[in-house]
Amino acid sequence: MRNKKSYDILSDNELAILITSGDEAAFNEIYKRYWERLYVAARHRIEDSCEAEEIVQDIFCNLWRKRSNFELTKGFQNYFSVAVKFEVINRMAKKSRENRVKKEVLVWSSAVDESTSDQLDFNELQNQLAMTIRVLPEKCLLVFKLKHEKGYSQKQIAEELNIAEKTVEAHLSKARKTIRIRFGYLAEMAKSVLFL
Numbered sequence: 380m381r382n383k384k385s386y387d388i389l390s391d392n393e394l395a396i397l398i399t400s401g402d403e404a405a406f407n408e409i410y411k412r413y414w415e416r417l418y419v420a421a422r423h424r425i426e427d428s429c430e431a432e433e434i435v436q437d438i439f440c441n442l443w444r445k446r447s448n449f450e451l452t453k454g455f456q457n458y459f460s461v462a463v464k465f466e467v468i469n470r471m472a473k474k475s476r477e478n479r480v481k482k483e484v485l486v487w488s489s490a491v492d493e494s495t496s497d498q499l500d501f502n503e504l505q506n507q508l509a510m511t512i513r514v515l516p517e518k519c520l521l522v523f524k525l526k527h528e529k530g531y532s533q534k535q536i537a538e539e540l541n542i543a544e545k546t547v548e549a550h551l552s553k554a555r556k557t558i559r560i561r562f563g564y565l566a567e568m569a570k571s572v573l574f575l
Contacts, residue, residue: 472524
């Protein structure tokens with residue numbers, strides 16, 4: 380077993396390889412090296428210090444959870460910089476989505492005839508939509524949120540995330556397909572809530 384003291388001399392790439400095999404000491408070393416930097420970056424983007432701490436914790440939890448498939452390409456500094464950016468965008472989009480869905484549900488429900496036996500349980504629909512959206516792959520979810528909650532164009536999303544417009548289109552297509560499969564005949568109603 381590796382001496383604990385020797386972890387601090389390992390490179391990020393060496394630690395990344397050790398993390399993939401479940402080496403907790405390697406993970407702890409990465410945590411020690413980058414926690415403060417991540418917190419400062421998150422705090423710079425979000426005014427709430429508690430939320431900034433939550434963002435950092437979530438990023439490290441996600442890293443550990445996905446460790447077996449983790450691959451470091453450009454170093455942890457770059458990886459964490461992108462992770463903070465995505466996590467902040469996700470949180471802002473989530474708040475925006477929650478407010479928007481609440482408004483849409485109120486407008487939608489007021490237009491439905493209360494006496495009809497087909498009246499939908501809008502809270503349930505909202506929960507089902509939220510659960511369906513939440514299980515989208517991370518990048519797909521981010522693209523979907525930027526498009527439908529922030530109102531970004533495909534070009535703006537491509538520029539924001541530094542990916543090709545075709546990739547943006549593919550993520551959006553995947554998100555729509557997932558929602559349609561999950562909701563079946565409710566997909567058309569889901570469209571009106573999410574502006575698909």
